[in-house]
Amino acid sequence: MEYSRSFRVKPGKKVDLDNLGADFKPDNLDRKEVEQQFGSLTEKLRDLQHLMYAEDKRSLLVVLQGRDAAGKDGTIRQVFGPMNPQGCRVTSFKVPSKIEAAHDFLWRYHVAAPRRGMVGIFNRSHYEDVLVVRVHDLVPKKVWSKRYDHINAFEKLLADNGTLVLKFYLHIDREEQLERFKKRIDNPKKNWKISGADYSERPYWDSYTKAFEDAISKCSTDNAPWFVIPANRKWFRNLVIADIVVDAMEGLKMRYPEPSVDMEEIRRMYHEAEEAE
Ligand code: AMP
Ligand code: MG
DSSP states (O other), X not given: OOHHHHSBOOXXXXXXXXXXXXXXXOTTOOHHHHHHHHHHHHHHHHHHHHHHHHHOSOEEEEEEEESTTSSHHHHHHHHSTTSXXXXXXXXXXXXXXXXXXXXXXXXXXXXXXXXXXXXXEEESOGGGGGTHHHHTTSSOHHHHTTHHHHHHHHHHHXXXXXXXXXXXXXXXXXXXXXXXXXXXXXXXXXXXXXXXXHHHHGGGHHHHHHHHHHHHHHHOOSSSOEEEEEOSSHHHHHHHHHHHHHHHHHTTOOOOOOOSSOHHHHHHHHHHHHHTO
């Protein structure tokens, strides 16, 4: 199955999340096999990141969105964990601080965008400003409704500047969310993650659905596509995201730069040094 194509949202296409299986996986997919496949994908990811860092021309921005307990943190740990921390920066966006809120909504995201050669991961992102903000009327409709165009322009700016932008919506269903909340209660190591907001947001499930659907439809572009990932099964979610990122990075056709020194001369000096020992 070609994941990059299957889960990519075509520009302008309406998305109907309630009718997309969060449980989905291809019938013939065997979990054991997937674990091996996943291992080789994360190795490839690490090599591609190394190449990106060395080439120092392009950058990658991964945007992760999803409901509470959708698996954003787990995806970062499991899919991007094997990357070299030196070439990677994760930014988690919370309720804006006073100073952030005093600027235009994109300000805090733009400064966190990856510089040349780097991988940037957004754990929540500028999309919160058309998600939680819209669901809870934190600004009037006439303000948030203009933001889709601002977001598309912002992402085009990043793309024109050499950034590969890939956006993932981690799709879980209501039952799965409740089950994951239960695990947070039952596992003492997960208690710290529990937030009252998990429960106070749940009654807004349908409003969030509508907000996610709009954001994904209006802002999936050729420059910065959205992918809707069936995410009830963590191992399938990880496989698909790793596969899509590898595919897109390979498409950049990056190359190691030519050495900045005369290699013949360096070899000669090396032999001299060796002989002098
Ligand atoms: P968590 O990711 O669980 O640590 O929670 C972060 C919280 O910050 C979530 O409840 C988000 O909805 C909230 N948040 C993130 N960005 C914004 C924003 N731009 N405006 C309002 N709330 C936000
Ligand atoms: Mg949370």
